[in-house]
Amino acid sequence: MSAPFTLVMIEDDPLVAQINLGYLAGRPEYRVMGAAQTVAAGRMLLRQHRPDLLLLDVFLPDGSGLELLTEARALGWVQDVILLTAARDAASVQAALSGGAADFLIKPFTRERLYAALETVQQRRDAMRGGEREFTQGALDRLLGHARTQNLPKRVEAHTLEKVAEVLRASPVSLRACL
Incomplete structure (x- = not known):
């Protein structure tokens, strides 16, 4: 404490x-x-x-x-x-x-x-504290009260997850074909 x-x-x-x-x-x-x-x-x-x-x-x-x-x-x-x-x-x-x-x-x-x-x-x-600390956008958003309500796994940022989803949605290849 x-x-x-x-x-x-x-x-x-x-x-x-x-x-x-x-x-x-x-x-x-x-x-x-x-x-x-x-x-x-x-x-x-x-x-x-x-x-x-x-x-x-x-x-x-x-x-x-x-x-x-x-x-x-x-x-x-x-x-x-x-x-x-x-x-x-x-x-x-x-x-x-x-x-x-x-x-x-x-x-x-x-x-x-x-x-x-x-x-x-x-x-x-x-x-x-420590002044030299760097933030991810997600950590800063949470600190400033802008965090989304979804619970993401540790080290997974909402904006990164959204970018991955965009790429997958735009892909001409179905994920089922990759399995």
Whole structure:
């Protein structure tokens, strides 16, 4: 198991923060470094801890979480950000994704959906370790969530299988003749 994933949460609603932090309690793979209710307090936590992950709300009493997302990533305070917010307008979603958010969860969301987002971020982080690793298109597609649902044997890529099928379909010779 890899080292615990450090994270900071910025959420202005204390009850929502308590629920979300409760989802993380008892999970040894995550270590909460702190929680804040404002952009200003969040900035301080991010500068102090430089966590692996930021769980961020959009609507905060002293500013926009989207602006903090851009600032935090530009200054290197955090690598990955997951938005946990009631914002659902296209402009907010676009700003979050353009700003480099790893995921966007609209409140209310399930604990399972949060765990899935956290797991995806962790898998991407683990896959990028070592910097010199090369990917096949299939492995990268799976990492980015573009994988087909079919289960292929290990080391068989969907695009290669499709090319083989195209050649066989175009062949004037029946496979039965080859048996």
